[in-house]
Amino acid sequence: MSVSRPMGRAFFSLIAHCVQQAAHARGYLVWIAATNDDPSSDLELIERMHDHHVDGLLLASSPGSTIPLGKMGGIPTVAIDRPLRGAGVDFVTVDDRAAAREAVSHLLQHGYKRIAITGIDAQIGAIQERILGYQDAMRTAGLPALPYIRCDDAASAIQICKTLRTGKRPVEALFPLNGDTSVLFLEAFEELRISIPRDLAFFSYGDIPLSRAIRPRLSAVQQPIEAMAEQATLRLLKQIEQKTKPSRARIKIPASLVIRESCGCKRKGRIKTIPSM
CATH class of the missing domain: 3.40.50.2300 (Response regulator)
Incomplete structure (x- = not known):
């Protein structure tokens, strides 16, 4: 499993930490890669992850990024915090x-x-x-x-x-x-x-x-960072383990x-x- 995010921000660092905990509990190793808010890096990262045969991908996409479904390479994917336009995947975010x-x-x-x-x-x-x-x-x-x-x-x-x-x-x-x-x-x-x-x-x-x-x-x-990360990870693991297709759901977690x-x-x-x- 891999997590793609902009580096150097406390918010995404905490998301990555929570994802690692949830995935580790199910026996998965998490790779973390940075797109640095560069839309062209999103597709390149997905292609590299596909080459490394990752089980699934959690992606916080770059602003303005659009990735057609056919470019996902069949990798189970869930978008977190930022929608992945064009990919037709589940999206978990804060309300x-x-x-x-x-x-x-x-x-x-x-x-x-x-x-x-x-x-x-x-x-x-x-x-x-x-x-x-x-x-x-x-x-x-x-x-x-x-x-x-x-x-x-x-x-x-x-x-x-x-x-x-x-x-x-x-x-x-x-x-x-x-x-x-x-x-x-x-x-x-x-x-x-x-x-x-x-x-x-x-x-x-x-x-x-x-x-x-x-x-x-x-x-x-x-922000409910832990709840958001857990929900996104569990949705991704369900796709991986049960071979289910994404429902294209948009899940909003309430803040306080x-x-x-x-x-x-x-x-x-x-x-x-x-x-x-």
């Missing part, structure tokens, strides 16, 4: 839209009306779903949604902070749509001496390791909100389970 909608709704309940979203490449399916969730919440509240802002590095985060904090109507709350971007903004806040939530409320998508270590503690969407202080709340560590849409 990102519902999670983002609930996080933004929580910020709106505090009275914030100018809520900005930022993050990595908006071509990524999970980011698109989170943007839709943000727009759902703003529309329900009768407020205009602000444009999505891409943030690629520390310098971008600092410039975005400066831009959002100036003008006649500065942003009141910031919601980065992935964990790595949240870290970039925490560093920017430190450099610019922005105090959360006094100067800017903050909600992180992804309960990053820093969430409980810094002050104030971060409110965050807690962990409410701490960065959003403006006083109570610490409350967890709210989010129902799927």
Whole structure:
């Protein structure tokens, strides 16, 4: 069995760890390969895995990647976190839209009306779903949604902070749509001496390791990584062991909100389970 993923991200590292545990319990060895978000690498990786006669493949595809079913080489495959367009395989992911909608709704309940979203490449399916969730919440509240802002590095985060904090109507709350971007903004806040939530409320998508270590503690969407990895692995093992065909199912695992202080709340560590849409 093999797992393909973008390297260097804590989210996918944890997915790989959970997959290894679930597969090892059934006697499978897991190979991990990186596509580095390069669509051309996806097909090349699949071809190489086919040459090595792997039993099955879990694939978090690159943004914009499309792989025809005929190119899969008959390898049992399950897509995880990111859909594998054109391949006709099962897809297991977080219910990102519902999670983002609930996080933004929580910020709106505090009275914030100018809520900005930022993050990595908006071509990524999970980011698109989170943007839709943000727009759902703003529309329900009768407020205009602000444009999505891409943030690629520390310098971008600092410039975005400066831009959002100036003008006649500065942003009141910031919601980065992935964990790595949240870290970039925490560093920017430190450099610019922005105090959360006094100067800017903050909600992180992804309960990053820093969430409980810094002050104030971060409110965050807690992604069900272990449940997602286990569900994807079990679906793949069923195809391998029972020789079943993929059902082309789209399985969404509900996330949770962990409410701490960065959003403006006083109570610490409350967890709210989010129902799927």
